[in-house]
Structure formats: structure tokens, C-alpha cells
Amino acid sequence: MSDFFSDLLRATSHGLVLPREDDDAINRYVAMHAGDRTNVESRPFPRQVDFWAFCIATALALKLEPRDGSISRWGKTFIYTNQGIVDNDLASLLAIVAVAKIGLDDPGVTESRRIVELANRLAAAGCPEVLRKLQNSPLRTTPLDQALEFARSLQEQAYDDS
Amino acid sequence: MVSNFERILAEIRKEAGQIAPNYRVDPDSVVNLIMGIVDLEDQHRVKAQHGIKKKIRQMIETAAIQASEVR
Amino acid sequence: MLLIRRIEIVNFACFDQVEIRPSANPKRPLTVIRAENGSGKTTLLRAIRWGMYGEQGLPGNPGSFSLHPAAWQPDSQGIETRVSILFETDGSSRLQLEGKPTNIEYELRRSVTTVHREPSAKDEPDFRRVREEAQLLEREPDGSWVPNVHGVGRVIEELLPWSLRDFFVMDADEAADFVGGSENKEIQRHEVIGKTSFAVRALLGLEVFDSTAERVASLRRDFERDATKATRNAELAEKQAELDHVRGRLDEIEKRLERNRHERADTDERLAQGRGRLEALIGSLGAHDALRQRLTDNEKHTQRANEERRSAARELSNDLTRVEMLASLAAREVRHVEQLLQPLYDDGSIPVRHLPFVKRLLETGTCVCGQDLTSASDHANHIQEVIDRSTEQKDHADHLAEVLDAATGLGRHADGEEWADRTDDHAKAVAVLDEEINNLTQTRLDIDSKLDDIDDEEVENARGRIGMLEQSLSKIDREITSDQEAREQLAKDSNKLEGDIRAARRQEAQARDLERYEETAAMLVQVLRQAYARIQDEQVRELDAEMNALFGSMAANVFDDEAVEDNQHKATLRMIAKVGLRPLEDTSAEYEIFADNSRGRSMPPTEINGASRRILALSFVLGLCKVSRTVAPLVADSLLNFTSGSVRTNTLRVTAETASQPILLLTGSDLESQNEIDLVNRYAGATYTLTGQWQHVDQGGDVVRLTDNRQVSLLCDCGPREYCDVCERLGQAQDERCTRRQESEAPR
Ligand SMILES: [Zn+2]
Ligand SMILES: [Zn+2]
Numbered sequence: 001m002s003d004f005f006s007d008l009l010r011a012t013s014h015g016l017v018l019p020r021e022d023d024d025a026i027n028r029y030v031a032m033h034a035g036d037r038t039n040v041e042s043r044p045f046p047r048q049v050d051f052w053a054f055c056i057a058t059a060l061a062l063k064l065e066p067r068d069g070s071i072s073r074w075g076k077t078f079i080y081t082n083q084g085i086v087d088n089d090l091a092s093l094l095a096i097v098a099v100a101k102i103g104l105d106d107p108g109v110t111e112s113r114r115i116v117e118l119a120n121r122l123a124a125a126g127c128p129e130v131l132r133k134l135q136n137s138p139l140r141t142t143p144l145d146q147a148l149e150f151a152r153s154l155q156e157q158a159y160d161d162s
Numbered sequence: 163m164v165s166n167f168e169r170i171l172a173e174i175r176k177e178a179g180q181i182a183p184n185y186r187v188d189p190d191s192v193v194n195l196i197m198g199i200v201d202l203e204d205q206h207r208v209k210a211q212h213g214i215k216k217k218i219r220q221m222i223e224t225a226a227i228q229a230s231e232v233r
Numbered sequence: 234m235l236l237i238r239r240i241e242i243v244n245f246a247c248f249d250q251v252e253i254r255p256s257a258n259p260k261r262p263l264t265v266i267r268a269e270n271g272s273g274k275t276t277l278l279r280a281i282r283w284g285m286y287g288e289q290g291l292p293g294n295p296g297s298f299s300l301h302p303a304a305w306q307p308d309s310q311g312i313e314t315r316v317s318i319l320f321e322t323d324g325s326s327r328l329q330l331e332g333k334p335t336n337i338e339y340e341l342r343r344s345v346t347t348v349h350r351e352p353s354a355k356d357e358p359d360f361r362r363v364r365e366e367a368q369l370l371e372r373e374p375d376g377s378w379v380p381n382v383h384g385v386g387r388v389i390e391e392l393l394p395w396s397l398r399d400f401f402v403m404d405a406d407e408a409a410d411f412v413g414g415s416e417n418k419e420i421q422r423h424e425v426i427g428k429t430s431f432a433v434r435a436l437l438g439l440e441v442f443d444s445t446a447e448r449v450a451s452l453r454r455d456f457e458r459d460a461t462k463a464t465r466n467a468e469l470a471e472k473q474a475e476l477d478h479v480r481g482r483l484d485e486i487e488k489r490l491e492r493n494r495h496e497r498a499d500t501d502e503r504l505a506q507g508r509g510r511l512e513a514l515i516g517s518l519g520a521h522d523a524l525r526q527r528l529t530d531n532e533k534h535t536q537r538a539n540e541e542r543r544s545a546a547r548e549l550s551n552d553l554t555r556v557e558m559l560a561s562l563a564a565r566e567v568r569h570v571e572q573l574l575q576p577l578y579d580d581g582s583i584p585v586r587h588l589p590f591v592k593r594l595l596e597t598g599t600c601v602c603g604q605d606l607t608s609a610s611d612h613a614n615h616i617q618e619v620i621d622r623s624t625e626q627k628d629h630a631d632h633l634a635e636v637l638d639a640a641t642g643l644g645r646h647a648d649g650e651e652w653a654d655r656t657d658d659h660a661k662a663v664a665v666l667d668e669e670i671n672n673l674t675q676t677r678l679d680i681d682s683k684l685d686d687i688d689d690e691e692v693e694n695a696r697g698r699i700g701m702l703e704q705s706l707s708k709i710d711r712e713i714t715s716d717q718e719a720r721e722q723l724a725k726d727s728n729k730l731e732g733d734i735r736a737a738r739r740q741e742a743q744a745r746d747l748e749r750y751e752e753t754a755a756m757l758v759q760v761l762r763q764a765y766a767r768i769q770d771e772q773v774r775e776l777d778a779e780m781n782a783l784f785g786s787m788a789a790n791v792f793d794d795e796a797v798e799d800n801q802h803k804a805t806l807r808m809i810a811k812v813g814l815r816p817l818e819d820t821s822a823e824y825e826i827f828a829d830n831s832r833g834r835s836m837p838p839t840e841i842n843g844a845s846r847r848i849l850a851l852s853f854v855l856g857l858c859k860v861s862r863t864v865a866p867l868v869a870d871s872l873l874n875f876t877s878g879s880v881r882t883n884t885l886r887v888t889a890e891t892a893s894q895p896i897l898l899l900t901g902s903d904l905e906s907q908n909e910i911d912l913v914n915r916y917a918g919a920t921y922t923l924t925g926q927w928q929h930v931d932q933g934g935d936v937v938r939l940t941d942n943r944q945v946s947l948l949c950d951c952g953p954r955e956y957c958d959v960c961e962r963l964g965q966a967q968d969e970r971c972t973r974r975q976e977s978e979a980p981r
Contacts, residue, residue, distance in 0.1 A: 002635075004635045005635065005639070008632075040543075040546045040547055040549070040550040041546060044549075044550050044553055045550070045553060045554070046550060046551070046554060050553065050554040053554070053559055054553060054554075054559070056559070056563075057558070057559040057562035057563055058562065060562055060563040060565065060566055061562040061563070063565075089556035090556060090559070092635070092636070092639035092642075092643070093556060093559055093560055093563060093567075093639070093643060095632070095635070095636050095639065096563070096566060096567055096570045096636055096639055096640050096643065097563060097566050099570045099573065099574070099633070099636050100565075100566035100567075100569045100570045100573075101566070104573065104633070107629065110628070110629050110632035110633065144546065144549055144550060144553075147553055148549060148552065148553065148656060148660070151553065151558055151562070152649075152653060152656075154562050155558070155561045155562060155649040155652075155653065158561060158562050158563070158564045158565060159561060159564050159647065159648050159649060167438055169438075169768065169772075169862075170438050170442060170764070170768060173764040173767055173768050174760060174761070174764045176764070177759075177760045177763045177764040177767075178760050181756060181759050181760050181763070182756065182760075184756075185752065185753070185756045187753075187756070192756070192757070192760060195757065196445070196757060196760060196761065199445055199448070199449065199757075200441060200442065200445045203441050203444050203445045203448060204441045206444075207440070207441055207444065209386070209387055209390075214448075215448070215452070218448060218449070218452060219452050219455070222449070222452060222750055222753055222754055222757070223746075223750050225753055226746075226749045226750045226752070226753040227746075227749070229749075229753065230749055
């Protein structure tokens, strides 16, 4: 498999962004540092980018509008794409999403800047939903269980519609 | 409860028959002497007898003198 | 021989007037008095003991036990209590060694009058006893009764010695003292030995024998000393003094030896107890090690399970990052993009497939249509334009082609099923491991609590105690050995001195007579000692065998029904292979009852359980009576307590067959089973039932009719499965095993 999309995103530096106001909440569900996998039940996401990706998928499944407004006003960059953090699978999904959402009429649909921007806005839209779900875990249900359960229910919604 | 006494008597007869000849005395008189002493001792056991020691000493002395006269 | 013909009790505590005629039929020697607990059994036993022994047969301080009727209102005349025992002997008494060949009948009458007195202190009784009289009447050939010349005390002590009362009027609890006490009390081993030895010596007639030999030996020493004195020889006197000194030391050593033997017996017993306890503790120590091993295993398993669980959970966490899942959430977008781009791919616009072909046309210089493209022309310009435009769109189109490719690839996962299945598997693995960890934790808690129960400190203490006891035991043993050596040496010294003295004295004429006396005494001592040794040896061996046989018949078929396992640490009936009696030391006149297990290991009687001790005590009592040819009554209470099943049946059977005149006080539950009833039917020559009026239904008991308004106990002739107007209890009329006995005479 080629690394077409990951190369594309690595070629220029774009910041991956999540809402600043949710920063603390997000960090509660992400492993403290690379390799810290002792607490996967309560910190189900290995990295922030995984959380970010899950938020994007959530926004899509729930048909949420990308968050508007100036990203620099509400966003906080947690990593840059030139650090190679986005693998090709995720990058290609982001490119697909860009085509679906921007459409072929806009020549910018293939630009990595536009792809990442759209992804950031979708992540920001999905983020509150994901956090709401994680924070309202029933007793004895771990955030990991809750996230998986949430993923399953979103799957059903998205698949039934398509 | 004293039926056993016959058995004791028999045993004394047996021993006297073996031992008395060594002392050159008559076994029967030894048996009689012993049974006499035992009887006194038994009465003493049931009810304390006065002067029992002296009585038995005299019995032995008499028996010894009789035996030496027979010899 | 002594057989009781009649016992009459008048105005004794709860007895108004009661007469018992025990069976004297040798074929049916058993007399059964059925009496429930609390209906006057103990009082009956006391009345008989009082009849035999007077005040010393009663419990408590002399004069404090009230034997007058409970209902008696103190008055000036007072009330007379009377017990009469009619018995028969065959004249085989040492008092009548040359005596009468025929049986003699005696009546022992004892009476006392209780009168009122004003107590001077608060806890003093309000009565006192006056005019206690005891009379022993002997029946003359002409039928008249005359007082016996020897007197009551003398004859009774001769026939039924007070010290052996447990043999004749027995509360089975007290008989158990011969083997270390009953279920309810324990006595020390040296006391057990003392009691046992006394019974053996008294019943086998050894006691008087021993005292006779001792007496003659002491006389012999007197003769010897006197003979020495008579010689008036200074040197001899010195030697005599030395001899006296040696003998004094010998006495001391004998005493110390006896003391040490007792101490040794007690220490042995404590050691056996300590070892038993340690064994039990070490048993749990073995369990301790096994538990520790299990704990270690458990820890290993738990660790592995936790690791596996962590990696399974990590899998689940990774599932959250899988692109298949993300794609399935974006299924709408993926499908949409596929539909959007597929036509463009199909028509060749993505990627731009004609560009390399057109470029080659320009290089070769000839178009597909045949026109020359080497020189500038409209056609060539057109081709160049196509190339320029396509090159401009190439990146864009390539990108879209990659997007279509990716969308097609991800579209295959868009239903998310594959991901869900895999996630399910991972979740299940976690659940299974959770369960396993739970179980391991529970097991661990169990092991921990078991380990808590085991007390290491107690084991250490037990070891320490045993160590100390072993030390003191070996010290005692050393003392005994050295005393035995000293005794031997002193005996040699004493023999030599005796020889020296005798030799020196021989010349002295005056000493000759005394010499002869001494010689005679020495001969008597020899005869007595040897006869004694043989009788002791033979009879103890006989008793030993008899006990084992009796014990064996009573403990037969014990397998299913050892209901009473009163003490966990104690040996049970089933564990006992042989019982008997043995001398404590070859030379001593002390005996001990023993019980060996099947491996031949001796268990001190105090270390076996209550039911076994009772059977052991009974086999001793019955065996001793048999070996000593004692024909005497055995009035026994509580004989079958703490026994059940075949042991109970065996005990009753062996007692009925072995004792000369067993008079047994039994409760209804003792006689519950048909086996016991069969034995009573076969062996009982007389049966009675004792009924306490205070057990009437109106007073919370189960006696149906009130026969007498007073608080008295009534005796009727009813057998174990009979009832009458006097003794009927609730339920008997409905019980088809019971029959109503027609009263032929007024209730006694
Ligand atoms: Zn052409
Ligand atoms: Zn009756």
C-alpha cells in the first residue's frame, strides 16, 4: 500500500486541533504518555490523534455540521502533521471525507490544508458528543467500555442511513 | 469377697513345702504359723488390735523353739 | 460370697416405704429398676449406702445431709428413718476360716431418728439426728435371730469394705475413676494408679499378705538387733549401727523411688497429652505448608491472569483506533465518494490515462490520424494544448483516483461487522479473565483466612512444653536409675553386714535363741514373699486377660455407633486394640490399667475418651470380681450412660452374664431398643419401676396418675415395657410395645 495520503499530510505542516475549552476533559481519556497502557480502561485512547479521529467519525455518524468560526479562536493545536502522526489509513479517510463534504467543484478539495481544516472542524463538532458520552458512564462501566459501546451505536446509525 | 483366700493358702502351702526343709522344719507347722499371723494381721486391718506385734513375736519364738526341740 | 435378699427402706428422703427383693436366681441374676432421671435413683443408692456404712455413706459434712422425708413437719417426737438389708453369705470369710459350711443369713438394720432443733446460725440445719442404731442379726439354725458377736462394722468392713464401695454400690461415674475419671472430671494419673492398685491388692487379698510379710520382716530385724545387743560385743554393735543406717537409707531410697515412679507416671501422661496436641498442630502445620504452596500458585496465576487481562484490554483500546471502525462511522461519506468518483474513473478522467499516450505521439511526430506533428500546425498545437491542460489536472486527478481507491477499500468495511466481531472477541477475553481473577481472589481470601487460623506460636509453645517435660522425664529417669543402683549396692552392703554380724555372733551363746527366732522369721518372710510374688504375678496376669476379654465383648461391633466422641484429641473405642492391667515396675505392688492401640502403642487411660474409659472401668471392675472370685451384688447407676447401639447392648449383656448379682438402675431411654429388652427378658429375675409423684402431669411431668399426694417416690413391679396405675406415663397407653400390668397388690 502506498503512503500517498500520509505523505501528502506530512509534506506541509498543519496543526491538528481540538477545542481549547475541552482540553482538560480530553486529556483525562488519553494515555498520559506513549507506552503508558496500564490504565486503558479509564484512558481508552492511546494518543490525542486517536481521540481526534474518533471525534471526526462521531461527527460524521451524527451528521454534525463542522464547527465554524476562526479555528485559532477556539482551537488548540496538539500536534503538527509533519510529525508523521497521521497514518495513511486515517489520512485517506480524511481525504475521502473532504471529497464528500467539499465536492469536486472546488479545486481545493485535494489540498492538504483544506482536508486538515475540515477534519479539525469536524473533530471540534464531534468532540462534545464524545466527551458527553464518556463523562456519563453508568456505574461500573469504564470509559473504554463506554467508548466501544458508543462506537457500536454510531455504527448502526451510520450504516442504516448509507 | 474372700473366696480368693483359698488360693492364697494353696500358694503358701506350696512355698512352705519347698522352703521349710532347707530350715529343717515341718512345712505344715510353717503354714499354720503363717495363717495364724495372717489372720491376726487381717483382724488388725479391719479393726486395730492392741499388742499385735508382741503377739506375733511370741508366735514366732514359740514356733522356733518347738522346731529346735523337734530337731 | 454375699447376696442381697431384700432391701427395705422406710422414711428415707423421698421414700415412704419401699421394698426390693433382688433376684438371687443364678440363671436370671439381673434385677432391673427402671427409673427416669429425677425419680429417686440417686436417693435409692444413698439409702443402700447409708444402710451399709452409716453416716460415712452420705455426701457432705457428717449430719448435714437430710435423710428424713421431705414432707416431715418438725415435731417433738421426731421421725425414724430405717434401712434394712437382708443378705446371705456362704461363710467363706477369713473370720470363719474353719467356720460353718452352710450359708448364713444376716440382717443389717440401721435406724436413726431426726428431731427438730432450733438452728443457731443461718445456714445450720433445723434438725439433728439422735439414736442412730446399727444392728447385725444372724439367723440361727432354729430360725431365731441373734446379734452377731463381731459387730456390724467388723463384718461389713470384712464383706463389703468401705474403700471398695464403688465396686458394690456403684455410680458408674465413680467407677470410671479407676481409669482417670468420668466424662465430667479427670483425675491425675498417680491417683488413678493408687486407686487401681488398692482395689487390686484388696480384692485379690494381697494387702493383708503384704502387711504380714512386712510385719514379720520387721520382727526379724528386731531379733537380729537384739541378738547383737546380747553379744555385748562393741565391734558388732558398731556393725549393727552401720547396718541400721544402711537400712534407713534403703527405706529412704524406696520412698524416693516410689515418689519418682509417680512423678514419672504423671510426666508421662503430660508428655502424651503434649505430643497429642503437637501432632494435631503439626497436622495443621502440614496443611499450613500446603496452603502456602497454594498461595504461591495462586499469586502466580493471578499475576499471569492480570497480564493477560491487561493485554486483552489493550487490544480493546486499539480497537478504538481502527480505521475500519472510523470508516464505518463515515459510511455515508465513503459510499457517496465512491458513487461520485467511479464514473470519472470509468471515463478515464481520473487518473488522466491518455496523457502518456498523447505525449508519445508528440515524440514520435505522427498522430494516430496520420498527420505530421513535427512541425507547427493546428493539429500539433491542439495536441500540445491537450497535453498542457491534462498535465495541469494530473495531480488533482491522481489525488481523486487515490481517493476512489481508498474509498473502495474502506467501503468493504463500512458495515463494521468485522470490527464488531473482533471487538466482541476481545471483550469476551477480558470478561473471562475477569472471572478468573475473581475466582483467584476469592480462593486467596479463603487461603488467607485458613492460614490465619493456624497459630505458629502455639506450635512453638507445644514444642517448648514437650522439650521441658522430656528434660524433666530424663532427670527423673536418671534419678530412678541411680537410686536403683544405690538400692542394689545398699542391699549388698546390708547382706554382707548381716553375714558378718551373724558370723561374729555365732559364738555367743546368749544370742543363739534370738538367732533361731531370726532364722525362723527369715524363713517366714521368704515363704510369704515368694507366695505373694507368685499370686500377684498369676492373678494380675489372669486379671489382665480377663479385662481384655470383657472389654472385647463390650466393644464388639462398635463400628457404626460410637455416638459419643466427646473429646477430639482422645482415643476412641475403635482405636483400642488391647486393654489390661500391668505392674508399674517389676518389683512394685502398684498397677496400672492400660490401653494399647493396634500398633502396640500405649495410650494412657486419661488419654482415651469418656465412653471408652467407662467401658474400660467396667471391664476392670467385673474382671477383678471374677478373678478374685468375689460373689457380691453390683448395685449400679448410670451404667449405660454415654453408650449407644451395640456398645450399650454388649455392656448390658456382659454385666448380666458376668456380675453375680447385678442390680441396675436404668432409664427408659437406656431400654429404648429391642436388644436391651431381649436381654432383660432373658436375664432379669426381678424388675421394678420407680415413679416420683412430683413428675405428675399437673406439675409439668409425664406421670399420668397421682397415686400419693405427698412428694414421694413409689415402686411398682412393672418391667421395662409394662405400666400400671402407679407408673403410667404419657404415651405408654398408645405405645403398642407396652402392656398394662394388672395390679395384684396395693402399690408399695
Ligand atoms: Zn490526430
Ligand atoms: Zn408400674
